[in-house]
Amino acid sequence: METFGLWIAALLTLGIMSFLYKDNPIYKFCESIFIGISAGYWFVSLFWQSMYPRLYLNIRGAISTLLHEGRISDDRWLYLVAGILGVMMLLRLVPKIGWISRWPLSFIVGSTAGLYFITYLQSNIMNQIRSTIIPIYVPGNLGISISNLIVFVGVFCGLVYFFFSREHKGAFGGAAKVGIWFLMITFGASFGFTVMSRMSLLIGRIDFLFGTWLGLIK
């Protein structure tokens, strides 16, 4: 099994790599298997991880309390609401009443909007303002003073760049330009930084092909 699995893995690796040369039947074959298996995997794992424990086990538990203890008050019945909303989602497949699926959709979008309105205001605005409030002049430490000043100017100009309702002209335009320079430095740095981790991934694959599979690398 081990060797067989190894060979399968190696052949699939080569099949995907062949895409670099051009689109070809072997790649298309690997791609189709990949999509099919991933969709199946996703459904099965979602079922066993969420649907089964959350919906099935809870509702079953609630039914058994009802039958054995005759008690109807059980929080777990609330999962029925989720189940109903879920079924409403599936009604999309029936053209005439497909609009019912807007209910669960609205539920998800509404809760997201309410939640993110507040969390982004807190994490992206309040917390960032707080960490940007730094003394521009630190007595006796020129280095820190200068870098604090640059950070301040960078945040200021970066924000100016994102203004939409004012023409980027004159001093305002100048600040916006400095802002986009700062952004470009960041994007460049981010690119340079990522090269290392992407190369590590390739090294990992090469290691697998030439080491684990062919035994050329010790």
Place this chain on the structure above:
Amino acid sequence: MRRTLPFALVTGVGFFMLVQYFVPKEEFEIAYEWILDWTIVIGCFAMLLGLWSLTRVNISKVQRKTPGWGYSLIAIAGMVFMLLVGFIPGQKSLERGSTFMLLFEYIYIPIQATMFSLLAFYIASAAYRAFRARTVLATILLLSAIIIMLRLVPLGPLSEINQWLANFILTVPNMAAKRAFWIGVGLGVTATSLKILLGIERTYMGRD
């Protein structure tokens, strides 16, 4: 009925989520947890929609015998096979060593890792074709990228200067730009959420 009630639901649930952030009381906490739980369950049901869509698109390709319909057949076969294996009675599919996980390990993982590693090639190609000093902005971008990449190249005594520059870039301008970026995104998200809550933004609901 078709659009008013769903919209009332958006506003109702949305404003509740907003308000519960400020109310520590237990009842609000519990309701909040229920809402999150329900969202997950709805997502599980929606997965069936996804599977249906995937099957339908591929089956129609097979039926119409469009070029490459054989691959559609392979995709469906892979999916059905995985579903069958995932529901073998008496086997805990998500535990290590099950047939399901073996398939995942020997087929899914290597393809995924290889797809991911293609990025190494693409990064090189993007560097060659796109990083051209056409404008001041492009020049800044590529200089900053080169400085960061040179950290991994031995340069003798120059390494020290480069290291200093790289550290400076990472701790000063990088920090400043990221903050401005995040504040901007924060405002964008806040404004979009507000538009959704007020019902200004409701394209996702469609039209009759």
Place this chain on the structure above:
Amino acid sequence: MNFYERMMNLDRRWIYLVIGLVVVITAIFPFDVPLYVTPEVRSIYDYIESLNPGDVLMIGVDYAPEVMAELHPMTYAISRQCFKKDVKLLLCCLHQNGPGMVEQVISQVSKEYNKINGVDYVYLGYKPYPGITILAMGQNFRIPFPEDYYGTPLDSLPMMRGLTNFDNVKAIINISGGSGTELWINFANGRYNAKLAIGVTGVMTSDYYPFLQSGQIFGLIGGMKGASEYEYLAEKDGYISRAKNQLSAYKTMPIQTTSHLVVILFIVLGNIGFFMSKKKKSRI
């Protein structure tokens, strides 16, 4: 079509081929990269070098298996260096999935150098609430850890005699893949003035340079790159050896170096082609 124009329109598959060949060839025939060692890594190495036999160094290991590839090499290299120099080690773990990590390192390295538990090293074990644990250790190691990881009372371990709190260890090295680092900085250094250095993952690195600047930490090992620098130094002085496959981070550095060089070279070539073909055009 002249040479530069052809260069501009080069089929991208040539680029793929070059980068692929470079990685494969370097992987099969590795070579020594004269790595530039950053001062923040060197200062940790040199400080441990300056310790005398019998001194105690503390290592806080706060990471889980997910970030093992980057951080394990640091823990290994530092503990090997210490044991070879007969410096004693005091280890603790403040990450819930970390105790196994420490156990793995210490059981292997102690065997290599014939070091005895309780005499040459003590592994305190894991405690939740990292903040309080660090503060309590600053008072006395025995408050959070009355016993070591293996269940022996600390007072019955020979090495722990005279070892009360951070004042009795030469320095603390915190190797961490999460937010625990800040607690070590704020509490161990901030409150008890312990000499502290840190090792962190690549993505965390840039967040901690300000602490280096302000002197709260005396050294910083960042990610795979930092780990290789440390291994590079340790190998030069014979603390770890290539033959025994002890250079897990440094091993990939030749490939990283050549592939980075190639990417930079591509940027340069692309620009040469761009400017030369533009020049030609404007002449006409």
Place this chain on the structure above:
Amino acid sequence: MKKTKFIILIIPLILIFFNLSSPQEKPVPLPPTEVKAFDTPNDNGHSLSVTWKLSPDDGAGKNNVVAYEILRAESPKEEFEVRGMVPSGENLFDDKGSREKEDKNYLPSHKNYYYKIRAKADNIFSESEVSNPAFAYGQWYHTGKTPVLAGVIIFSIFALTFITLARKGKKLYIRPLPGIEAVDEAVGRATEMGKPILYVLGLGTAADIATIASFTILNRIAKITAEHRTTILVPCYDSVVMAAAQETVRAGYLEAGRPDIYKEENVFFVTSMQFAYVAGVNGLMLREKPATNFYLGKFYAESLLLAETGSIAGSIQISGTDEIAQIPFFIAATDYTLIGEELYAASAYLGKEPVLLGTLKAQDWGKAVVIICLILGALAASFHFQFFLNLFRVQL
């Protein structure tokens, strides 16, 4: 030489001697005083707090206190159980209980408890008097979150004001965004070539605002394609997103007056696993050869995989995301990139509806307020006015 060796030998011996003999010699520390129990503020009603006055031997006097142990009981006469420990120098402890009745850590609301504090010096300790009784109850408002509430109010006022102004017909200027101005040209190109348009919503779910912002843009683009009778393909990563995207595209076709040419199977699900999704979309790009690709929404490592393949296929590409790490790859491999907040602004640009422009103006005013806060903050920090910094401190 001999002398140093002697010292090396003798010092540990002295230390061993002291350490072994210490328990007998260490005197009992004085107990902490003024122990006060009270309900923990800003919580759900299952936590109590306790403060005390430090033992006179903590940091002064005999200076031998190393920690305080916190004990709790339901009545002063019952046996107290240990609830936690804090190091010396601290005088506040939050006794956080559980909300669940089944949990052994359960702490009911509206029930009295008593506390006692133990000052510990190694193995010996002294105990304080028993505290006043206190019970836990939940609050209606979290006072630590007031800064966020202020933010919500200020921002909502801006938004409502500018929406009203915009509705009244006030003209609002917006600066051009190259990525958006290219949309018409990009759709036109597809029509001329007789090739489809590919719209990728990214890896976001319906619970990502970036994805919802992308829906609005998708709606506008669908409308333009319907007018041009060009096909738009939308491969989806998430089933809920697929459902919403179908509604969105259908609405676009309806607005263009062409519901007859809308095809639901053009908005389809691929798979919910990152790289398998990429494989599917890449295959689509190479085989359908779309004239234009849009990548708007949440993107992670797949950004470059998609954009490079798209450029191999020779498509015009317009991208936008709020994931800062992916923007360099989009800039490198696509023709136009919307950076961060620009993605959220784009829907207003395409729609040109007054209400959407109004919120854009509110976003700008939000930035102006942030800038003012930063300037004042920098001044305050330079002159050590701590209070200003505290205005932005959110307690959770």
